[in-house]
Amino acid sequence: MSFHQPICCKCNKQMTCYKNGVTAVEKAGNRDYKAWSTDKYKCDICGAEVLTGFGNYPMMTDCDENFQEFVEMKKKKEYYSF
Numbered sequence: 001m002s003f004h005q006p007i008c009c010k011c012n013k014q015m016t017c018y019k020n021g022v023t024a025v026e027k028a029g030n031r032d033y034k035a036w037s038t039d040k041y042k043c044d045i046c047g048a049e050v051l052t053g054f055g056n057y058p059m060m061t062d063c064d065e066n067f068q069e070f071v072e073m074k075k076k077k078e079y080y081s082f
């Protein structure tokens with residue numbers, strides 16, 4: 001799999017990875033649907049942040065038995081949804 005670091009369009013600069021394994025929860029309407037493990041990148045110049053590196057498969061989906069518990073646990077820590 002080829003992967004390139006994100007580029008900040010504003011600064012024309014490669015962004016830096018500063019956190020791995022950040023949870024991003026994908027919604028279907030208002031419902032939590034899939035939980036992804038992502039990498040958080042930041043632009044050192046302007047501070048813009050992005051989540052990338054989702055991979056091909058989510059960590060969990062709403063079909064998994066403990067999905068809601070997992071999401072609730074993540075909501076208490078670092079958590080993003082989209």
Ligand SMILES: [Zn+2]
Nearest residue numbers: 008011043046
């Ligand atoms: Zn920037």
